[in-house]
Amino acid sequence: MNNAREIQDIKGVSTWSAFCATLRRDLVIALKRRNDLLNPIMFFLIVVSLFPLGISPDPVELSRVSAGVVWVSALLASMLSLDNLYRADYEDGSLEQLLLSPQPLYFLVLAKNIAHWLISGLPVVILSPLLAYMLYLPSEAYWTMVLTLLIGTPVLSLFGSIGVALTVGLGSRGLILAVIVLPLATPVLIIGAKAVTDVMVGLPVGSHFALLGAILALALTMAPLASAAALRISVN
């Protein structure tokens, strides 16, 4: 009797509060581990500053490649931080609890992906104008770059989550994750970087934003489903 009551209590938790609880939990864990929080941002800064060393300090040349450099670095930074998304939860067993919970896994995965974006994607978006300045990006392209990153980086988290979910149970993940996820991320990279370079030469960019928005809408609705299916396969 008591047992049945408890089950009733767990089922009574609404999907929305489960979503919020998962989101809050991931954010709290991230804030308690400062290093994990800082590493992707540091990685982003270091990768971007490697490009002038490798290409040339010349302002004209750098400003031409700046959009692509910032976008590729954001993509790599998002990739690097992905491994944290499910691994710690997998190792301490809380991922199994998540899979066993009566709430739809789609929303719980979505909450985790949003948390991942808030931790690793948003700082990159906020930092990007500084790096764009260092790479001599023309000032009229700043807003376009920030906005494309703002729409594009959540897609990277959502797509990346599928790759992590597929490989979470494996011993050696690092490179296989990149091999799986990076090709999937190419459309976002192409459209995002193209929008910034187009604005630099004075072309309209409305269609680029429409396409990025469409990809984000598709990723928001479909990617957590694929992640959820992949998690159920990996944790067995």
Next chain:
Amino acid sequence: MWLWFAKLGSPRWFYELSDKWLPWLYLSMLIMMSIGLFWALLIVPEDYQQGQTIRIMYIHVPVASISLACFPLMAVAGTITLVWKMKLADMVAQSVAPIGAWFTGLALATGAIWGDQIWGTWWAWDARLTSLLIQFFLFIGVIALRSAIDSTDAAAKACAVLAIVGAINVPIIKYSVDWWNTLHQPASNFSMDPVSPNPPEVWVPLLVMICAVYIFFAIALILRTRNEILQRERRSQWVIDLVAREKNV
């Protein structure tokens, strides 16, 4: 109807049936391939612009068309694996991945040889070349994932999910790359008109070659799947009997 469907999923049934198909497939491939190659390489007139190099088309186009068909095929097989848990579908999905990667690589290679003659460069960051290259990476990802997971069952489901996600992505990649940069000519239409830029004497041998290469692909896929069946079913009685019979002969 469902009985037929369940039968289709049985590896043994497929193994025995494909035994009967294979000689016919070999024969038809041999005939079509020899007619197609003879026609394409010796009879088709030189192109007024491209000269002899137009003959590369008779290999490049069939190979490229199969490389595009492989990913959807893998995704369909993956869906069947996930929904109906059919063992045979996963064996096909596993076999098609390396073949797809090979055909994609071959399409890129023949395209590079042709490009060197016509565009004056082996490689260009053109839309179709780039999207084919990314598709090649996607195949490599599926193969890598499969080899990384030890359990056959988990690998089957994981690769099925990745194949479906990849198949949804392939058209998106195609379109985004398309408007990013285009140098490749659009696909030509077939025409019956003998004075059109693409008369039947050019495209009929191409059609023969496409059929021949498709049959070749089917043979390669069936042979790989048969190996996979023997490998995975090696403990079942019918395979043990089969091997014993082969040994006696």
